[in-house]
Amino acid sequence: MGRAPCCSKVGLHRGPWTPREDTLLTKYIQAHGEGHWRSLPKKAGLLRCGKSCRLRWMNYLRPDIKRGNITPDEDDLIIRLHALLGNRWSLIAGRLPGRTDNEIKNYWNTHLSKRLRSQGTDPNTHSKLSEPVQDRTRSRKKTSTKNNNRKHNKNKTSKVQPVKPKVHLPKPIRVTSLLSLPRNESFEFNTASTTNxxxxxxxxxxxxxxxxxxxxxxxxxxxxxxxxxxxxxxxxxxxxxxxxxxxxxxxxxxxxxxxxxxxxxxxxxxxxxxxxxxxxxxxxxxxxxxxxxxxx
DNA sequence: AACAAAGTCAACCGCTCTGGC
DNA sequence: AGCCAGAGCGGTTGACTTTGT
Structure with a gap:
């Protein structure tokens, strides 16, 4: 539609966020709250697209993000919710407090869809396949520390595993009229963990x-x-x-x-x-x- | 040890929707 | 009604890690 991009990409940082950028963004949002993403980078002193800031905050920096592996209970819930809702990751994420849509989407694509297929279930329709698909992925011995090491190596400083169980809040949603619905056609009420x-x-x-x-x-x-x-x-x-x-x-x-x-x-x-x-x-x-x- | 293949996931992209004017 | 900015969503990409040979 020829609409201008959300921000000029000239001179803006792209790619992985640095700890300094994370700190700047976190401190700004703590002081001023979320929203106004377009103007936020400038005010916060970030050379980032507002969209990028929003994504970073939503998927990574929010204090209520749950870190750590997806539990079997969450596995089960994701599969069931996907059967009900399809690829509406934000809706599914809204029912898994502390999990982000991006995380669930990634987890689905890399783990669950393969698992379902190997179990003879079509991951798209959740109907039984005529025959189970052999999991052709290499059988790789997974070390439990794999991801942590990787994240550590990448200097993703905010990936801190919570030590204590947390009560997680759902993703924030746009503040709109109480009578209006977000675009996903669902109220995103705060929810509580089904596994917690x-x-x-x-x-x-x-x-x-x-x-x-x-x-x-x-x-x-x-x-x-x-x-x-x-x-x-x-x-x-x-x-x-x-x-x-x-x-x-x-x-x-x-x-x-x-x-x-x-x-x-x-x-x-x-x-x-x-x-x-x-x-x-x-x-x-x-x-x-x-x-x-x-x-x- | 070196390399290639496969797996992972943060980040980006393009699109749509909503609300204000 | 139409335009625009802001925001959110799902799909995709690509850098990086891990594992097998």
Missing amino acids: LEGGGLGSSGTEDGQQLPSYVFNGGDHDDDQNGTAGFLVGVHDHHDHDDLVNGSDFECQSHVFTGENSLEKLYEEYLQILKNEDDQDQVQLDSFAESLLI
């Missing part, structure tokens, strides 16, 4: 016709102002200075008007798992409704 129950669980929300649907849709937040059980939506405006305390989870609390309390969350999570278990039979309709609820 101390962070919450799956929700259950009533639909307009009163049907109880399993859903991740509940509000949560790290902001004190949002912890009064209001029905307002938290739309990912982070006060990053708060995140230092995320480790103990003290500033993360389910905000749903539908339910509150840790036990409820666990029950709801179990409910979700139950539906997933039964997805092949009578609960398929219910699961479909769940999928739809994700897309609303």
Whole structure:
């Protein structure tokens, strides 16, 4: 459409970020918050495209990014969500707190799609292939430290493995009218980990016709102002200075008007798992409704 | 030890959507 | 209604690492 590029690429740094650039970006966002990506590089003293800054922050520097290997539970969830949602990585990532769409996309492409294929499942349609595809990849002994070493070698300084379990916040989303939807047609509510129950669980929300649907849709937040059980939506405006305390989870609390309390969350999570278990039979309709609820 | 092949993933690219004017 | 800026998304690329020979 002939639209001008988001920034002049002349004289801008490209490629891997340096620790100094990371620091500059982090400090600027901590001081001024996210947004205004186009003007941010100049203000922060970065010779980077705003888009690049946004990507770096979203996929790497955010304090709530979960580091470390994808757990088997997350594996399973990704596969199931992919079956429901397809390649809508941001939606899937929104259900895996602390994981980014880029990370999940990469993981899918490099691990899960191959695994599914080797198990005789079409990774695109999730239907059974006529015969399992032999995994032609070399059988390489994987060392658990491989990635860490690599990242270390590349001097990716912010890749620090969290020592303690964290309560992770979902990706921030654009701050828009509460009545409008983001482009992916789904509210990206703060969610709690499905594999990390101390962070919450799956929700259950009533639909307009009163049907109880399993859903991740509940509000949560790290902001004190949002912890009064209001029905307002938290739309990912982070006060990053708060995140230092995320480790103990003290500033993360389910905000749903539908339910509150840790036990409820666990029950709801179990409910979700139950539906997933039964997805092949009578609960398929219910699961479909769940999928739809994700897309609303 | 050297090389090639394969795997990984951060970063980039092009496109679309939303909201403001 | 049309234009534009800002933002976000999914697909792709390419530098780098790891492993096998």
